Amino acid sequence: MNGNTGPVGLVSVVMPARNARTTIAAQLEALSRQTYPDPWEVIVVDNGSSDGTRELLRSWQRRMPQLRVVDSAEARGVNRARNLGCRHARGAFVLVCDADDVVAPGWMAGLVDALRTSPAAGGALERRLLNGPVALAARPPKKSDALLDTFGFLPYPAGANCGFHRELWSRLGGFDESYRYGGDDTEFFWRAQLAGHRLAFAPHAVVHYRLRDEVRAIARQFYDYGRSHPKLYRDFAGRGMPASRLGDAARAWWTLLVHAPHLVGPADRRAPVVAQLALRAGRLVSSARHRRCYL
Template sequence: MNHRELGLVSVVMPAHNAESTLDAQLAALNCQTYQGPWEVVVVENGSSDGTRALLRSWQQGMPQLRVVEAAEGLGVNRARNLGCRSARGELVLCCDADDVVAPGWMAGLVDALRTSPAVGGALERRELNGPVALAARPPKESDALLDTFAFLPYPPGANCGFHKALWSRLDGFDESYRYGSDDVEFFWRAQLAGGRLAFAPSAVVHYRLRGELRPIARQLYRYGRSHPKLYRDFADRGMPPSHLGEAAAAWWRLLVRLPDLAGPAERRAAVLGQLAMRAGRVVGSARYRRCYL
């Protein structure tokens, strides 16, 4: 990598039933401070709402916007791969249709990609979320790449970038990861193949969380169910096992807090989210035949 001038930058964004949030994200992308050439590739992933019509209206005034159809074979990694194949730029940035990128987001990621093959930015959780969502997934200091599994760091799929050559060398995102750990798997493989990740603190995404109890539980259950799959795929490459003592302590804390399920919505969300994630790990351990609790 060097500091030469870069060519076209491609933003890849999956969109599935995103009519209520997509307008704000496209408006944010249209107000980026980055001065180089760029395009947005939205992968329309089988929506049944007004997402397609909204995209058509934006295309009339946003010539950088292209739409790729992915009506068959849902899943975020399938959508990302289709977007990357269609991307014309040598750099690919990824964001989601339900978030809002800050004005310096694109510039921050591109600058970091001048010296690293893959990068991630910061997630800000307070601006778009209410107390119930924040109780389920409390805000954290976003001053480094994520490191949930005490193995390798990784950027979130909602705020990351990479050289398209890296994506090609890795044969893209693993489409068997449809919901949960889809981003982790890709960036772990990148590092194990010798790629160095960097953190871009100025590349900020205002991150939208699920705000109602059922969607919160469904999402965190899916996350938890994917963790044993990660362990199955990376245990022989160094991913440490979960500790049964820590899992038992976590279940005990949840048992003690079960009365909160009859309390205010914020307390219910905090307990239900953790309960769903832990239940997902149990189901995933059985499904993938690797114990990761």
């Protein structure tokens, strides 16, 4: 498409939320401070909350008239929520963020600028502001100057900081709802690129990203990440996704063995070991389930 510096019409922000009462107010406050000058709406998809999130959202609707709430209690899962939000979106551009993060003031403007010339885009994730030492030990801060490229295949944005043309979402048939956690964003943006659509990186679209801060929660998250990797390999090996390397897996397990004493240490020393152990265990279990070896 050609570059466009004029107004783009209504922009829709889709935000899945489940039991987000303690965090979503900060995200809504951040959205209310966006520098983007043109009309926008926020669609929060309540994915079966039981902690008072819905009641809090009702109070915010009185303060933020462009906020709409959609119920998704009967169809749980992050991709189901994203798809439902996209179906309710009225804008040509759809931006996606999470209910437990905080978008920077230029987030919306940054993604919209990228979407003027690309059908899909992702921004930068900043990890320090919202996280303590345990969370950062498990997922250390790193330079965020490009789209993610975890698998040596195709880049992709994080689902917590991405945007796309609603027409592209429709053309691709939406997010794959069989990806319930882990790989949910990767799969969609890989399909987009394999269908010939270019992705852009929006460096000024920054999200302050909230990590898990308890070792047990970190383990659950990384186990789910690991489970998604053989599933991605099953779906994309025939389209170029490389196999995992046995040497890399062997080195990872050896490193875990060497650092096993940290499992009885303080939380900030346990967290990175537990995270990688859970990731590798998830890959093992899912490799057997999907009959695709991705270790």
